[in-house]
Amino acid sequence: MSDAAGAGEVEASEVLCEVSDHIATITLNAPERMNTISGPMLSELARLLIQANEDPAVRCVILTGKGRAFCAGLDLRQERDGNGLSLASSPTTLNLRNTPPTVLQSMDKPTICAVNGGAAGYGMDTALGCDIRLMAESAKFAAAFVKRGVVPESGGTWLLPRMIGWAKASELIFTGRTLSARECLDWGLANEVVADSELTDRARALAGEIAANAPLAVQASKRMMRMGLNETFPDHVHHVYLQLLPLFKTRDMAEGMKAFMEKREPKFEGR
Numbered sequence: 001m002s003d004a005a006g007a008g009e010v011e012a013s014e015v016l017c018e019v020s021d022h023i024a025t026i027t028l029n030a031p032e033r034m035n036t037i038s039g040p041m042l043s044e045l046a047r048l049l050i051q052a053n054e055d056p057a058v059r060c061v062i063l064t065g066k067g068r069a070f071c072a073g074l075d076l077r078q079e080r081d082g083n084g085l086s087l088a089s090s091p092t093t094l095n096l097r098n099t100p101p102t103v104l105q106s107m108d109k110p111t112i113c114a115v116n117g118g119a120a121g122y123g124m125d126t127a128l129g130c131d132i133r134l135m136a137e138s139a140k141f142a143a144a145f146v147k148r149g150v151v152p153e154s155g156g157t158w159l160l161p162r163m164i165g166w167a168k169a170s171e172l173i174f175t176g177r178t179l180s181a182r183e184c185l186d187w188g189l190a191n192e193v194v195a196d197s198e199l200t201d202r203a204r205a206l207a208g209e210i211a212a213n214a215p216l217a218v219q220a221s222k223r224m225m226r227m228g229l230n231e232t233f234p235d236h237v238h239h240v241y242l243q244l245l246p247l248f249k250t251r252d253m254a255e256g257m258k259a260f261m262e263k264r265e266p267k268f269e270g271r
Contacts, residue, residue, distance in 0.1 A: 013029055015028060017051075019052075021208060022057060022059040023061075023062060023207045024058045025061075025064065028045070028063075028071055029066045031066045033072075033075065034069035034072035035066070035072060038074075038075040041075070042100060059218070060109060060112065061107070061109050061207075062114055063111060063126075065116050067116075068117045069119075070113075070116050070118065070119040070127060071119055071123025072120045072121075074121065074122045100129070100154075101128075101154040104126070104130060108223055109222075110207075110210050110222060111129075111132070112131065112132045113127040114134050114136075114199050114202075115127055117139055118139065118140050119139065119141050120144060121152075125152055128160070128163070129154075132191050133184075134193075135184055135192070136193075136194065136196040139193075141179045141184055143172050143175075143179075144178070145176060152173060160173065163189065212265075212268075214252040214266070214268045214270075217252065224240055252269060
C-alpha cells in the first residue's frame with residue numbers, strides 16, 4: 001500500500017497489528033477522531049482479524065484502541081448525500097456480512113477486548129463481539145442507536161439478550177443509555193475493570209495465561225461453546241465427542257499428560 005492513501009483506501013497506520021509471545025494485538029489508531037471507523041478501516045480490521053485467526057503462531061488476540069476512546073462508532077464525517085446521510089454507512093453500501101463483528105463470531109482464536117475508553121454504537125457492538133472484555137476505569141459503553149434513529153446494526157440485538165437476558169437488554173437498547181465501566185461490570189458486560197494505566201499489562205497477562213494452554217484444545221472449546229448456544233444437550237455431547245477424537249491424537253495432549261505426571265509446566269506446540 002502506498003504512503004498516500006487515496007479515496008476508498010485506509011492509511012496503514014490507522015489499524016496496527018503486532019504479534020509477540022503468541023499474542024496478536026490489533027489497535028485502532030485514529031485517536032484524533034476517537035477511532036471512528038471508516039469503510040476502508042472496517043475492511044482492514046476484518047482482514048487483520050482473519051489473518052490472526054489463520055496464523056498458527058497466534059493463540060490469542062487483543063483488540064484495543066489508541067487514545068481516549070476505544071471506538072466512537074462509524075465515521076460519519078465522510079461524503080454525505082443531499083439528505084445529510086453518510087453514503088459510506090448507508091445500508092446500500094455497507095456490507096454487514098464481512099465486517100469485524102461478524103468476523104469475530106466465526107473466529108476460533110480467543111479474543112480479548114481491552115476497552116481503553118468510550119465504546120459507542122458500532123464500537124460497543126465490536127467490543128461485545130469479543131469473548132472477554134477488560135475495561136479501563138474511564139471506559140464506557142454508549143448504546144445510543146435509538147437516539148440516532150437506527151438499531152444496533154452489528155450484533156447488539158443478538159448478543160445482548162444472550163449475555164444479560166431479555167429484560168436488561170431491552171432496558172439498555174430501548175433507552176440508548178450510556179453505562180460506566182463499573183456499571184458494565186455490574187451488568188455482566190465486562191469481565192474486569194482496572195485502572196487505565198494497568199489495562200494493557202492486564203490484557204497481556206490474561207492473553208498470556210490463555211496462550212500457555214494447548215491452543216488446539218482452547219480453539220475446540222470455543223467452537224463447542226459457540227455450537228452449544230443453538231443445539232440440544234444430547235447433540236452437544238455428541239459433537240464434543242467428535243472434537244475429542246482428533247485431540248486424542250495430538251502431540252499437545254501427549255505433552256499435557258506427560259507434564260502432569262512429571263509435575264511440570266507443559267510446553268505446547270499447537271500440534
